Amino acid sequence: MTSPAETSSLRVALVGATGKMGRYAVNAVNGADDLELVATLSSRDSLDAIGDSGASHVLDLTVPSVSPEVVRYAVDHGLHVVVGTSGWSDERRAVLEAQLAEHPEVGVLIAPNFSIGSVLASEFAAKAARYFDSVEIIEMHHPNKVDAPSGTAVRTAGLIGAARAAAQLPASPDATEHDPDGSRGALVDGVRVHAVRLAGLEAHQEVLLGTPGQQLVLRHDAFDRSAYMPGVLLGLRTVASRPGLTYGLDGYLDLS
Ligand SMILES: NC(=O)C1=CN([C@@H]2O[C@H](COP(=O)(O)OP(=O)(O)OC[C@H]3O[C@@H](n4cnc5c(N)ncnc54)[C@H](OP(=O)(O)O)[C@@H]3O)[C@@H](O)[C@H]2O)C=CC1
Numbered sequence: 001m002t003s004p005a006e007t008s009s010l011r012v013a014l015v016g017a018t019g020k021m022g023r024y025a026v027n028a029v030n031g032a033d034d035l036e037l038v039a040t041l042s043s044r045d046s047l048d049a050i051g052d053s054g055a056s057h058v059l060d061l062t063v064p065s066v067s068p069e070v071v072r073y074a075v076d077h078g079l080h081v082v083v084g085t086s087g088w089s090d091e092r093r094a095v096l097e098a099q100l101a102e103h104p105e106v107g108v109l110i111a112p113n114f115s116i117g118s119v120l121a122s123e124f125a126a127k128a129a130r131y132f133d134s135v136e137i138i139e140m141h142h143p144n145k146v147d148a149p150s151g152t153a154v155r156t157a158g159l160i161g162a163a164r165a166a167a168q169l170p171a172s173p174d175a176t177e178h179d180p181d182g183s184r185g186a187l188v189d190g191v192r193v194h195a196v197r198l199a200g201l202e203a204h205q206e207v208l209l210g211t212p213g214q215q216l217v218l219r220h221d222a223f224d225r226s227a228y229m230p231g232v233l234l235g236l237r238t239v240a241s242r243p244g245l246t247y248g249l250d251g252y253l254d255l256s
């Protein structure tokens with residue numbers, strides 16, 4: 001928990017303030033008595049507006065091609081960062097870890113998903129994975145999403161893959177020999193991931209777990225972006241007390 005002294009000086013610069021997530025986050029931060037929104041940036045602004053604003057924290061809700069530059073700027077300036085933007089691959093996180101080693105006082109949270117339901121669904125999937133022969137992920141999003149598979153699906157596959165490896169499970173059974181068009185989906189940490197983009201959808205994910213005679217489906221639906229705001233605020237309030245990189249909001253939750 002952050003102390004009152006720390007929270008009273010929590011000044012947030014929001015990058016991506018004009019986006020779908022950013023617009024919700026502006027309202028969420030403005031509605032929190034212990035947070036002050038000191039800068040709102042879009043693609044038209046220089047990142048120097050962050051430094052000029054006197055921010056202590058940066059909230060990054062941009063696009064995968066821009067997010068690493070935002071985070072690099074913030075860490076170089078000694079600012080704590082909460083990242084919701086997707087696209088933070090193992091390679092990108094390794095580069096960030098190296099940068100953070102030079103700024104050991106700085107905390108960064110990369111949260112592939114801020115919603116508690118989604119975080120729990122991924123956690124449950126990882127717990128269940130060792131008891132089933134097969135597991136596949138279907139992620140379903142609005143058609144404006146620029147990246148696939150979703151950051152949430154990548155994170156979920158990572159947790160499941162680690163759980164299956166720890167249990168020394170073989171690969172999910174699959175006799176496919178001929179798949180010229182990639183119908184079997186992407187393979188992420190040994191888990192097949194299928195990405196659907198459909199008008200009318202927001203953000204949805206199903207983890208299908210199968211073993212002879214039964215199936216378990218773990219599904220999460222985010223119907224609008226209010227689902228993410230409690231997690232955004234939790235991240236902002238906690239990140240300064242957690243130096244280094246935390247990957248996944250579960251790192252700030254007591255899920256044991
Ligand atoms: N972690 C989570 O729980 C969630 C994560 N996401 C992720 O958050 C990210 C944002 O999603 P969403 O709000 O839908 O995206 P939008 O496309 O609606 O918004 C993108 C924002 O990034 C800004 N931007 C683009 N380029 C730059 C730049 N060079 N410098 C500064 N700002 C820039 C845009 O500004 P402009 O208006 O000027 O173009 C806009 O404000 C995505 O990666 C998405 O996957 C989404 C939902 C939940």
Ligand SMILES: O=C(O)C1=N[C@H](C(=O)O)C[C@H](O)C1
Pocket residue numbers: 086112113141142145149150151152153202203204
């Ligand atoms: O772009 C989105 O909408 C979302 N992006 C995040 C992701 O890539 O997982 C989180 C959520 O799925 C919504």
